[in-house]
Amino acid sequence: MSRSVILAGGGTGGHIYPNVAIAQRLLELDPDLFCRFVISDRPVDETVRQSIGLEQVTWIASRARPFRRSPVGVLRFAGGWLAATSAARRRLLSERPLAVIATGGFVSAPEIVVARRMGLPTALVSLDATPGRAIRRMRRHADLLCSAYPTPLLPEAEVIGFPLRREVVLGLPAEEARRKLGLEPERRTLLVTAGSQGASTINRSIARALTHEGLGALLAEWQVLHHTGGKDEDELRQAYEAAGVRRRLVRYLNDMGQAWSAADLVVARPGASSVAEAWANRVPALFLPYPFHADEHQRHNAKPMVDAGGAVILRDRVESELNAKPLYDVVYSLIAEAGRLESMADSLGRSRPEDGAARVARWVLESAER
Numbered sequence: 540m541s542r543s544v545i546l547a548g549g550g551t552g553g554h555i556y557p558n559v560a561i562a563q564r565l566l567e568l569d570p571d572l573f574c575r576f577v578i579s580d581r582p583v584d585e586t587v588r589q590s591i592g593l594e595q596v597t598w599i600a601s602r603a604r605p606f607r608r609s610p611v612g613v614l615r616f617a618g619g620w621l622a623a624t625s626a627a628r629r630r631l632l633s634e635r636p637l638a639v640i641a642t643g644g645f646v647s648a649p650e651i652v653v654a655r656r657m658g659l660p661t662a663l664v665s666l667d668a669t670p671g672r673a674i675r676r677m678r679r680h681a682d683l684l685c686s687a688y689p690t691p692l693l694p695e696a697e698v699i700g701f702p703l704r705r706e707v708v709l710g711l712p713a714e715e716a717r718r719k720l721g722l723e724p725e726r727r728t729l730l731v732t733a734g735s736q737g738a739s740t741i742n743r744s745i746a747r748a749l750t751h752e753g754l755g756a757l758l759a760e761w762q763v764l765h766h767t768g769g770k771d772e773d774e775l776r777q778a779y780e781a782a783g784v785r786r787r788l789v790r791y792l793n794d795m796g797q798a799w800s801a802a803d804l805v806v807a808r809p810g811a812s813s814v815a816e817a818w819a820n821r822v823p824a825l826f827l828p829y830p831f832h833a834d835e836h837q838r839h840n841a842k843p844m845v846d847a848g849g850a851v852i853l854r855d856r857v858e859s860e861l862n863a864k865p866l867y868d869v870v871y872s873l874i875a876e877a878g879r880l881e882s883m884a885d886s887l888g889r890s891r892p893e894d895g896a897a898r899v900a901r902w903v904l905e906s907a908e909r
């Protein structure tokens with residue numbers, strides 16, 4: 540029988556890519572392994588799957604559903620739970636993997652609960668500075684409980700650093716990366732990105748700042764690589780055109796490593812992966828936390844990078860027209876002051892966080908030997 544490992548996590552790229560990092564380290568340590576990813580059946584997970592060039596892996600779409608506090612939401616969750624746990628039971632019984640690894644999100648829970656009941660080794664990797672509900676509920680089902688960041692909500696977790704996939708930290712010269720992306724090699728570059736799905740509030744704030752707040756004049760010598768998530772593209776195109784700013788709009792970037800190497804500054808959501816990737820690539824950041832979470836928990840992901848001197852946080856508001864002026868002001872303060880971005884990048888280089896993927900991969904192989 541082939542030796543396999545199950546890596547569960549989905550619903551956004553933020554849960555899948557860290558598993559990719561762990562799978563890469565596993566395959567480096569044991570090239571004969573098979574990695575099976577359990578992801579959700581949402582379209583965003585399919586987009587993410589297509590962006591991953593790993594061989595020797597298979598993909599399973601789970602029918603699990605997120606928990607929602609409404610009668611319909613509870614019914615959907617219960618139906619998804621039954622479907623996902625029975626599929627997991629069948630799969631784990633026939634396959635007997637070396638371990639089941641989960642990165643959180645609603646797809647992870649059925650896998651790790653069933654694995655634990657069957658006595659298989661389980662690892663839970665918490666990615667956020669404020670772990671979500673699924674992680675907090677699953678913690679007692681994990682043999683290895685680890686966290687990318689220190690967090691008071693999981694005091695017993697081993698802090699391992701963020702699992703980063705190889706291809707997002709390329710360290711290419713900026714000119715080469717820009718050329719590969721079809722950008723002008725010598726021009727300073729602003730990257731705009733918002734998790735794996737893009738963000739309408741950020742897109743629309745930028746469009747308005749370009750047309751109403753003078754962001755166009757500020758970016759006259761720059762170019763923008765803008766990940767839109769397929770949203771607001773007409774509005775953005777018109778705004779960039781009217782402001783005379785060079786830009787490339789992309790629905791999804793399959794090669795984020797090139798984008799990070801090309802960028803002098805990023806405007807982004809502080810999803811856990813985006814923060815870790817910006818830091819590892821020493822790209823100064825303006826972070827706008829997701830405004831629809833009641834606790835704005837992404838703010839906590841950004842805090843260590845702010846404390847290290849490499850990022851600033853700006854509150855994102857659902858009424859995006861209110862964001863345009865503050866966004867302009869912060870971008871102005873970052874790029875108009877000579878040497879500010881360079882000194883932020885230097886600060887990030889002095890304190891680079893650990894890469895947690897190798898720790899989890901070693902644990903899988905050690906527990907298999909035991």
Ligand SMILES: CC(=O)N[C@H]1[C@@H](OP(=O)(O)OP(=O)(O)OC[C@H]2O[C@@H](n3ccc(=O)[nH]c3=O)[C@H](O)[C@@H]2O)O[C@H](CO)[C@@H](O)[C@@H]1O
Nearest residue numbers: 551552553556666734735766791792795810811812813829
């Ligand atoms: C809105 C929301 O709840 N987001 C959560 C989601 O991550 P979400 O997917 O929103 O965001 P993350 O920043 O964690 O991950 C985004 C990933 O997508 C990649 N990327 C992005 C754009 C692109 O064009 N191409 C591309 O490859 C990035 O390189 C990164 O690896 O789960 C994370 C992990 O629990 C959380 O920290 C985030 O708060």
